[in-house]
Amino acid sequence: MDFRKRIEEKREDLIADLQGCIRIPSVYAQDDSGYPYGKAVQDCLEYMLDTARKLGFSVYNMDNQLGWCEYGEGEEMAAVLCHLDVVPEGDGWTVPPYEGLVADGRIYGRGTMDDKGPAMAALYALLALKESGAELKRRVRVIFGLNEETGSADMKYYLKHGGEVPVMGFTPDGEYPVINGEKGLVNETFACRFRQSGEIRLAELEGGEAHNIVPAEAHVRLSCPRELAEQIAAMQEEKITCTLTEDGVRIEAAGVSAHGGTPWEGENAIGRLMLFLNRLPLTGELAGIVRLLAEKIGMECDGASLGIAIADEVSGGLTMNLGVVQGSVQGEECEIHVKLNYRYPVTKSFEDCGPKVEAAFEEAGFRSVSLNHKAGLYMEPDSPLVSRLLEVYARCTGQEATPKCIGGGTYAKMMPNTLAFGPIFPGDEVREHKPDEYMELDRLIDNAEILAQAMYELAR
Incomplete structure (x- = not known):
């Protein structure tokens, strides 16, 4: 026809x-x-x-x-x-x-x-x-x-x-x-609420549009003493821009957007930002959150540092995308939300990866607030x-x-x-x-x- x-x-x-x-x-x-x-x-x-x-x-x-x-x-x-x-x-x-x-x-x-x-x-x-x-x-x-x-x-x-x-x-x-x-598809949102302490405090944090988009931009605004802010602003890092503010420093990270199913085609701006922040003398819960996002995910696309780099011959390896991070501050109280998108091989199951992801976030003080899972x-x-x-x-x-x-x-x-x-x-x-x-x-x-x-x- x-x-x-x-x-x-x-x-x-x-x-x-x-x-x-x-x-x-x-x-x-x-x-x-x-x-x-x-x-x-x-x-x-x-x-x-x-x-x-x-x-x-x-x-x-x-x-x-x-x-x-x-x-x-x-x-x-x-x-x-x-x-x-x-x-x-x-x-x-x-x-x-x-x-x-x-x-x-x-x-x-x-x-x-x-x-x-x-x-x-x-x-x-x-x-x-x-x-x-x-x-x-x-x-x-x-x-x-x-x-x-x-x-x-x-x-x-x-x-x-x-x-x-x-x-x-x-x-x-x-x-x-x-x-x-x-592949099996997981969209999960984690949240952590804590009371801030130390010289460097979070004033604003934002990056990403959705679970399944590699973020092209992320930024954070930190409040800290002037001398420390100047030291941070003087630090050099590719695709990182630091600008002094009245009470601290604003840090912007640039990336390259891509589909969450092919994250290697992009550059994750949130991961890049977290790797930079992990170099700073942060303290308390904020330091633990940054450490998790930098050292367990960073700009990786395969979940290796989370211990979930699983694969099969039919569909290849697991992919991971750190899609969104948002931080809100009220007085001394701070709340951070993180949205993840990961996809596991067709012959594997959620049990092969999900519990490890959740355990890593729980150890850093997060709780899972939403989970959408579609089996392979x-x-x-x-x-x-x-x-x-x-x-x-x-x-x-x-x-x-x-x-x-x-x-x-x-x-x-x-x-x-x-x-x-x-x-x-x-x-x-x-x-x-x-x-x-x-x-x-x-x-x-x-x-x-x-x-x-x-x-x-x-x-x-």
Whole structure:
């Protein structure tokens, strides 16, 4: 079945609709809107459902947790799981993050790759399937999730409240040819409250945007005697900037942002800051906290100093990202929050790493205040779903297709009978969660074609 021509005919409409979606800054927010994931995320859902309705599909909103459009008939259903929420834009952009700028054959903006571009491509792929008049034995449902980046509570709600489970499905939120394994994913937040003492005291501490983004910037403001502040400011360290203040010194650390699943592609500014602070004559609980973050994590990506550098032949080694640090001060009382993201190999378990992480933080005075854990996913290479998706990719691209395992986490962990399929092609740069995120317009069309073919193969 040839879907390319139909998709090319709708090329300008597809791009325009994607631009409208990108212009909605759908970052999770706990606001007063009454919507589960915030007003902006809700606006994005309504935009996408309106777009699907405009294209002639029946749509459904499931209690503002997620929505979908559907085509075809039959007792069984094949699903495409997309998400409309995005991570915060962060720093370092040279183009507007929420404009949908089209230039030099690319469309720029937060979500173009992860996952608004693939979501809109899936919608237009479904339109091509509908207009082709292909005979299908199963319905095809394109689901628009709203909470993939911060816990996947939407998919938990869907399954708990009677959402139909697909016979086969995929999420266009990974890589080609097909992802048959995803590492176990842990997002954990730790907190420590203590009373300050000593000559050097914390006045402000902040770095990072989210668990799953390598932080590009972190800073701390310390209060201390002038002579000591001058000594600190005179210390030399690459990508560290010290500025004297009225009551002490401000220290800034620079890094390079990257996706939390590939932390080695970035440079962790929080880790760099902690390594610098660990050189200072800190005392009390603050010294212990800095020592933990510097000596047990620092700028490491594999958890070696925490004793959790585990690996397997199928998916490689564990990855660790120190994503966020925040410190608040009221008088002599100080509270510090730390957010970690780590991903363990598909043949391992949380018990192989989680207890060691928690023990190290507890020893430094922290307590765990939130834990989101998604167990690993692995499907054998010769399984029917893997085989069909590999065949689609090979047919559409003419390239050899071998499944792979990744550190990224997708909705495939949450929904039975589902794997990640696209949108990143072998050899292409991984641009999710980075500044100046973009998708080539030709790649947008390539994805829509492959997704349409995959829908057809799973539903016929």
